[in-house]
Amino acid sequence: xxxxxxxxxxxxxxxxxxxxxxxxxxxxxxxxxxxxxxxxxxxxxxxxxxxxxxxxxxxxxxxxxxxxxxxxxxxxxxxxxxxxxxxxxxxxxxxxxxxxxxxxxxxxxxxxxxxxxxxxxxxxxxxxxxxxxxxxxxxxxxxxxxxxxxxxxxxxxxxxxxxxxxxxxxxxxxxxxxxxxxxxxxxxxxxxxxxxxxxxxxxxxxxxxxxxxxxxxxxxxxxxxxxxxxxxxxxxxxxxxxxxxxxxxxxxxxxxxxxxxxxxxxxxxxxxxxxxxxxxxxxxxxxxxxxxxxxxxxxxxxxxxxxxxxxxxxxxxxxxxxxxxxxxxxxxxxxxxxxxxxxxxxxxxxxxxxxxxxxxxxxxxxxxxxxxxxxxxxxxxxxxxxxxxxxxxxxxxxxxxxxxxxxxxxxxxxxxxxxxxxxxxxxxxxxxxxxxxxxxxxxxxxxxxxxxxxxxxxxxxxxxxxxxxxxxxxxxxxxxxxxxxxxxxxxxxxxxxxxxxxxxxxxxxxxxxxxxxxxxxxxxxxxxxxxxxxxxxxxxx
Ligand code: FAD
Ligand code: NAP
Numbered sequence: 001x002x003x004x005x006x007x008x009x010x011x012x013x014x015x016x017x018x019x020x021x022x023x024x025x026x027x028x029x030x031x032x033x034x035x036x037x038x039x040x041x042x043x044x045x046x047x048x049x050x051x052x053x054x055x056x057x058x059x060x061x062x063x064x065x066x067x068x069x070x071x072x073x074x075x076x077x078x079x080x081x082x083x084x085x086x087x088x089x090x091x092x093x094x095x096x097x098x099x100x101x102x103x104x105x106x107x108x109x110x111x112x113x114x115x116x117x118x119x120x121x122x123x124x125x126x127x128x129x130x131x132x133x134x135x136x137x138x139x140x141x142x143x144x145x146x147x148x149x150x151x152x153x154x155x156x157x158x159x160x161x162x163x164x165x166x167x168x169x170x171x172x173x174x175x176x177x178x179x180x181x182x183x184x185x186x187x188x189x190x191x192x193x194x195x196x197x198x199x200x201x202x203x204x205x206x207x208x209x210x211x212x213x214x215x216x217x218x219x220x221x222x223x224x225x226x227x228x229x230x231x232x233x234x235x236x237x238x239x240x241x242x243x244x245x246x247x248x249x250x251x252x253x254x255x256x257x258x259x260x261x262x263x264x265x266x267x268x269x270x271x272x273x274x275x276x277x278x279x280x281x282x283x284x285x286x287x288x289x290x291x292x293x294x295x296x297x298x299x300x301x302x303x304x305x306x307x308x309x310x311x312x313x314x315x316x317x318x319x320x321x322x323x324x325x326x327x328x329x330x331x332x333x334x335x336x337x338x339x340x341x342x343x344x345x346x347x348x349x350x351x352x353x354x355x356x357x358x359x360x361x362x363x364x365x366x367x368x369x370x371x372x373x374x375x376x377x378x379x380x381x382x383x384x385x386x387x388x389x390x391x392x393x394x395x396x397x398x399x400x401x402x403x404x405x406x407x408x409x410x411x412x413x414x415x416x417x418x419x420x421x422x423x424x425x426x427x428x429x430x431x432x433x434x435x436x437x438x439x440x441x442x443x444x445x446x447x448x449x450x451x452x453x454x455x456x457x458x459x460x461x462x463x464x465x466x467x468x469x470x471x472x473x474x475x476x477x478x479x480x481x482x483x484x485x486x487x488x489x490x491x492x493x494x495x496x497x498x499x500x501x502x503x504x505x506x507x508x509x510x511x512x513x514x515x516x517x518x519x520x521x522x523x524x525x526x527x528x529x530x531x532x533x534x535x536x537x538x539x540x541x
Contacts, residue, residue: 021049023145058199059089151390159360188382221279248519250445260296326495417471
C-alpha cells in the first residue's frame with residue numbers, strides 16, 4: 001500500500017516511524033516489505049542516528065563490527081567488508097548509508113523533520129503527528145525508533161554562560177573541527193569522555209580533563225581484521241548470528257562459567273589478566289558472579305585499580321583516577337584505547353571536581369571552589385544524555401483522553417508492558433528502549449528482536465482487522481516491578497554510580513532502573529509467550 005497525501009501538508013499512512021538509526025531503518029524496510037504504507041521522519045539530514053550525531057574524535061563502537069550490524073539479509077552481510085575489529089563511527093555511518101541506498105530506503109524518509117507533537121484520536125484509531133516544519137502525518141501506528149541515547153543532557157555547569165571561548169558538545173560535533181594548537185578542556189569521563197580525551201590529547205596543545213566520578217576503563221585492543229578472518233566469519237555467519245541471539249548480551253562471549261570466589265587467588269588474577277590483555281567488554285565475562293557477588297566484584301575492581309597504579313606515572317593522578325564508590329559494571333563499562341596512558345602525557349592535566357567542585361566558569365576558563373583557576377580556549381562537553389525518556393518527553397504526546405506522556409513519565413518514570421507500549425497510549429510502540437534489554441545488550445540484536453516482533457504483531461492485527469493495541473495496566477505494573485526486581489538481584493543498582501541506567505544523572509528525574517537486565521534470551525521468551533497467547537500483556541481492540 002502506498003502512502004497517500006491528503007493535502008500538501010498531511011500524509012496518511014499505516015505506520016509512521018520516528019527515527020532513522022539502526023531501529024528506524026530496519027522498521028522501514030521490514031514493514032514496507034510486509035506491504036504497509038510506512039514512512040520515516042528523522043531530525044538529522046542523514047540516516048545513522050547515534051552514528052550520525054556522535055562524530056567526535058575517537059568515537060567507536062565496543063561491540064565487534066561483524067556483530068554490530070544487521071543479520072536480516074544474508075547478501076548484505078556477505079557483501080559488506082568491515083576493516084577493523086571494532087568499527088569507528090565513520091565506518092558504521094558508511095554502513096548504514098549503504099543499507100539505506102541498497103534497500104532504497106531514502107525515498108521513504110523525510111529528513112530534517114522533527115516530530116514535536118502527536119495526538120491520539122480514539123474515534124479513528126489514528127495518531128496525528130506534527131513536525132517542526134508544520135507538516136502532519138496521520139497514521140494508525142506510531143513507532144518510536146527515537147533512541148535511548150539521542151538527547152544530550154541539559155548543560156548543568158555553574159556559570160557556563162560566562163565562558164568566552166568556543167563550546168562544543170561531543171553530540172553534534174561539527175564536522176571538520178580542527179583543535180590543533182588549542183588549549184582544550186573536556187568535562188566528562190564516561191564512555192564518550194574516555195574516547196575523546198586520548199584522541200584530543202594527541203592533537204591539542206594542552207588538555208584539561210575535568211573528572212567528577214572516575215570510571216573503570218577497560219582497554220579496547222582494537223586492530224585491523226587479519227587476512228582471512230572476515231572470510232572465515234562470513235562462512236559461518238548464520239550460525240554466528242544465532243549464537244549472538246542465544247547469549248543474554250546479544251553477542252556471543254566465551255563466558256567463564258566459574259565463580260571468582262571459588263577459585264584460588266592465582267587463578268583469579270591469571271583470568272583477569274588474560275581478559276585484560278584480550279581487551280573489550282569480554283573482560284566482564286571473566287567470572288560468572290561478577291555482577292552478583294560483591295566480593296567477586298571487589299576482586300575485579302582491585303585488579304583494575306592495580307592496573308591504574310601500574311600504568312599511570314604520577315601516584316597522585318593514579319589515585320584520582322581510581323573508582324571507589326560503585327561496583328565495576330554498575331555504570332556502563334567504559335572501553336577505550338590508551339585512556340590511562342594519556343595521563344602520562346606532559347600536555348594533559350587531570351582536575352578532580354568531586355572534592356573541589358567547579359565554582360564557576362569565567363571568560364577565560366573555570367574557577368574551582370578553593371580558588372584554583374584553569375584557562376583554556378575551547379570547552380568540550382562529554383556530559384551524557386537524558387537517556388531513555390529524553391526523546392519522548394521532548395515531544396508533546398497526548399494519548400487516550402488527552403493523557404500527556406510527558407506528565408506521566410516525568411512523575412513515575414517510563415512505565416511499559418514488556419518495554420513495548422505504555423498504558424494510555426494505544427498503537428504507540430517503542431523500539432529497544434526503556435523496559436527492554438536495549439543498552440544492556442548488543443543493541444543491534446535487541447533492535448532486530450523488537451522489530452521482528454512488532455512486524456508480526458502488525459500482521460496479526462491486519463489479518464484480524466484489529467484497530468488498536470494498548471498496554472494492559474496490570475501487566476504493565478507487573479512488568480515494571482519485574483524489571484526492577486531483576487536489576488535488584490544484581491549489583492547494577494549498587495553504590496554511588498549516578499548511573500543514567502536509572503535516571504540518576506539528570507536532576508529531578510524519577511529513579512527507576514530502566515533497561516531490562518534479564519538479557520535478550522529471557523526477554524525473547526517473554527515476547528514469544530505474549531505473542532503465543534494472543535498478545536498477553538496488551539489489550540487488542
Ligand atoms: P538512534 O541511533 O539514537 O537513532 C534515533 C534517531 O531518532 C536519531 O537519529 C534522532 O535524530 C531521531 N529522533 C529522535 N527523536 C526524534 C523526533 N522527535 N523526530 C524525528 N527524529 C527523531 N550500543 C551498542 O550496542 N554498542 C556500542 O558500542 C554503542 N556505542 C555507542 C556510542 C555512543 C557514542 C552512543 C551515544 C551510543 C552507543 N550505543 C552503543 C547505543 C546506540 O545508541 C545503539 O547501539 C543504536 O545505535 C541505537 O539505534 P536506534 O536506531 O535505536 O537509535
Ligand atoms: P555518561 O556515561 O553519562 O558520562 C557523562 C560524564 O559527564 C560523567 O563522567 C559525568 O560525571 C560527567 N558530568 C555530567 N555532568 C557533569 C557536571 N555537571 N559536572 C561534572 N561532570 C559532569 O555519558 P557518555 O560518556 O556520553 O556515555 C553515555 C552512554 O553512551 C555510555 O554509557 C554508552 O552506553 C554509550 N557510549 C558508548 C561508547 C562505546 O564505547 N561504545 C562510547 C560513547 C558512548 P558523573 O559520573 O559524576 O555524573
